Amino acid sequence: MNKNTHMRRILKRISALMVGAMVLVGSSMVALADGSYTYCYDYWGDIQDSPDAYEVVGVYTSSDLGLDTYFKDPSGLTVDGNDVYIVDRGNNRIVQLTRVSRDKFELVRIIDEISSGTDVVNFDGPSDIAVSEDGNLFICDTNNARIVKLDKDLNLLQTFTKPTDETLDAKLLFQPDKLCVDTAERVYAIATGINKGLIKYEADGTFSGFVGATPVVYEWWDYIWKRLASQAQRAQMQSFVPTEYENVYMDHDGFIYTVTGKVEEDALRNESADAIRKLNMMGSDILIRNGDYPVYGDLYFGEGGGYKGSSLMQDITAFDNDIYMALDRNRGRIFCYNDQGRLLFAFGGNGNQDGYFRKPSAIDHMGYDLMVLDRQDNSMTLFAPTEYGQAIFDAIDQFDAGEYEKSGQSWENVMTLNGNYDLAYIGIGRSLLRQEEYKEAMEYFELKYDDENYSKAFKQYRKIWVEEHIGIIFAVVFLALAIPLGIGRVREIKHEIDIADIFRR
């Protein structure tokens, strides 16, 4: 698939060059009108405007939530059932809210003190919180160099401290930044300055190793160059080290989604580095990348609207149907991918309007609703799927549940709302394929260049066609062999007659 994408890019570039050559002299690009709020990439990687998949239900500041102190640098957001935890880093507190209706939150409590079991009862710059299945709270207490495990009543159960590992610099200050917890209450944490992967603690609090470090990326000429350099020169050079993760999210299956916020653009382009990874228990990346384009947010890194470079993923969240949403802090966008790594849609932007962000810091979901925390705007934005977004999710869920006909109908709905949406056509095609309507399925796949699925349908169609016409095929083959033979024979006889003596006069 990657090779394919590459080829297609080259093809496009060649044709673009040709057009470019045509209009070389004295032409100016016509500025395109601003794109829509929500968009998607088509097969060619062109931006296709799309109806909004998510709409803003509300933007909540501290006063909307019934707090008397303003948020200050809120950095972490976690949803547990109907409860929302906002880590208000600047105020050293965690705000627990509960959602009472579609657009209303009520304050449950403010967590700013550990009830018992420790001398240090207050938090200092907490950055993230996770809630286990048993309802225990795990909090990254960054400046106190610890992760604390509290029960529901905020009694200290356990403290996780700096891992004892000889490969770690003894002088390094332990600053746990983000964490997630699995069903057995094992903790996976990211700490500032530790790039060996996720720090894994067993349920009893012992450090059990680093999991899933990013592969080290370097170019071969860098390697050779380094080989040739002297000791002193080498010390000056950038060293080949794994990149730190920016954030983690544990999905319903216990797989860990991680995002990397600092990636080299070239490494992203040639896919030697990943913006998003999905780790299994062994720490290997199992993210499926079957889309037309790699999973790294925006495809175009050029400068526009004052922002340039690749998308820088800040946080990620995954639905129960393996659809995941990554939050880009560079352009303030949210990218929604399905389980195959195909972009479903992207939306958002930087700005002050509702639905835009200034410095988004965290994202989480409640059902299909999204919550995004903004650390500069000091607010939380709540999004809910629109009719269009819901139709997409329905179609995917129905297909996964085996309701192929229903899924096809849902994709039809999506197509009526957005005729430029590749996945709708492919979705209808896949539904038809399951219903064994191969000819119709082929038409849909062909429209959106889905050669894999097209081939599946075509193979069946061809098989059926051959089975139905086997008589004719044999007849044609037989005649193709027999007619020339027959003609030859007739000629031969005719020739013999012509030269036969008895007919001579």
Added chain:
Amino acid sequence: MIAALKDKQTYKHYLKTLRFALYCISHPLDGFWDLTHEKRGSYAAANTILFLTLLARIMKLQFTSFVIETVYWEGINIFLYIASILFPLALWVVGNWGLTTLFDGKGRLGQVYMASCYGLTPYPLIQFPLIFFSNFVTVDEKEFYTVMSGLSLVWVLGLIVLAMGQIHEFSVTKNVLFTIASIFAMLVIVFILLLFFSMISQGVGYFISMGREIIFRAN
């Protein structure tokens, strides 16, 4: 001219020379020698082959299955697409002739053109059936297409190189040497063309801006 068109012999000759292309591609050394030395080729046939090549290439865009080749139609300009064959061919013919004529090459400009066109024969011959065939393959069977398509190109290139050796009466070493040299000659021509066009456009731009200035002042 018109009398020739009425003559049945003209068509017979045309078809005979066209059929000779089939002999050329299977017996290149013999065929290309006879092409010019025995006058068994014709410009009409050469033009026909070139036309068929262009046609095959354009029809490929529209009729090849998308499994094999997807076309970004927004980026296609049919005239540039045609020129993408004609221009290199013209460069090759001029470059090769310009160079070989200085070094005892026996072929004339027209003969270089004719032999090159005859060399293109395998392209339409293979590509037309392939266009048809492509619509019956799945992704797994794509390789058959790729191999055949590649074969047609390799065959064409081989034929053109061999043809040059025969019409110029070059030895193998000299032929290879001049093939490479011709490619450099093509690059030089491109460079000079670019230089020429940019100079011209600068010159024209100068007079245009002067004209504008005069109109501006006159008002």
